[in-house]
Amino acid sequence: MNNQDRIRARIARSKEKREAKKIARAEKYGRIDRVMTNQNLLRSLMKRRKGTDWKQSVMDYFFHAIVRNKRAKDAILAGAHPEPSRIKKITLYERGKRRDVHAVVIDSRVIQGVICDCCITPLTQPGLIHDNPASTKNKGVTWTRNRIMRQLRRQIRRTGTATWALVYDIRHFFDTIRHDLCEKIFREARMDEGLISLAMHFIKMYQVFDARNHNDREKIGLLEAGKGVGVSLGSQISQDLALCAPNALDHYIKDVERIKPYLRYMDDGHAEGSKKEMLALRERIIDRAAALGFELHESKTRIVKLSRGFVYLKIRYSATETGHIIRRICRDGIVRMRRKLKRLRRLVDQGRVTLNDVFLSLKSWLGNAKKYCHSYRTRKRILSLYHDLFKSYRMEGVIA
DSSP, X not given: OOHHHHHHHHHXXXXXXXXHHHHHHHHHHSOHHHHSXXXXXXXXXXXXXXXXXXXXXXXXXXXXXXXXXXXXXHHHHXXXXXXXXXXXXXXXXXXXXXXXXXXXXXXXXXHHHHHIIIIIHHHHGGGSOTTOOTTOXXXXXXXXXXXXXXXXXXXXXXXXXXXXXXXXXXXXXXXXOXXXXXXXXXXXXXXXXXXXXXXXXXXXXXXXXXXXXXXXXXXHHHHHTTOOBOOOBTOHHHHHHHHHTTHHHHHIIIIISOOOSEEEETTEEEEEEOHHHHHHHHHHXXXXXXXXXXXXXXXXXXXXXXXXXXXXXXXXXXXXXXXXXXXXXXXXXXXXXXXXXXXXXXXXXXTSSOHHHHHHHHHHHHHHHHHHSOOHXXXXXXXXXXXXXXXXXXXXXXXX
């Protein structure tokens, strides 16, 4: 046996081990009779009632939890798809953007929690790249910002200040996740037909509700045929699918293009390398994303030199000639905070907000800025504005 034969044998053994682990996971988490149990439903209820146990609907459900969980489990195992008692659509405006969110009521949230915690998450997360940290246990924004600093330092040691960064954003991310792609993800994870049908029911449920209210027969037909697009904001299943839907793109960049300093947080991606590598990578990302049904935002997708700086997760990263990395708050965040303080002054005058609420909001912003950024002068200026507006309320001991 020569060296190439030994390499092929090692690859074959690795594939067999991965396949055996996948079969074992599917046997444990991919069967509806093992997922939909009274114990899992009760654990999901105890987790979902945290912070919401003051609501009347949650109290009603909790007082009759054993009976309602048993009925829900029996209905699901019999093949019925439970409908929530009510659906409420909420319209939010975040930094000028309109976002339609469906309030997930407790009866639906308990069942979705079981599907995600006991099935989708343990089956799909082992296949995600390490640098995909959103909505993942023991990861999050802090982990992501620390990770990007490690990647930047490693890349600067390799290529110096000639490093270039590619930052991209997927346009209308949640609204463009295809339902056939979701079903493909579930089948590749080896979920049984009962779990796939139940998960797809919750994915389509809110769109079907809206289409029926507007009597949109065409949209209902597309949804029933599996050709729908988009998932609802506010649902745990939507969060899991947001991690998994572009997973093929992540693996292409990591495994095929061999770009180690790459990271994706939901719809925001970031990679580092030479200018030539980043220009070629951008075109390939556009093609690969289009194959998955995604479109990159033209104005938010750019390639910049590290010495000039780029913004990622509301922090501006740049490097000096000596390779020192500087982190600053992005200008939009400072402008929003200054406007917020002035708006809070008007609300305090109207009696709608207390001075203590304003102080806690300021303290939270200052703590976040101090933890993640080089922002001493910025914090001093914000404190000066707070002093002018609120006469230094509770500022004793507050340090910029």
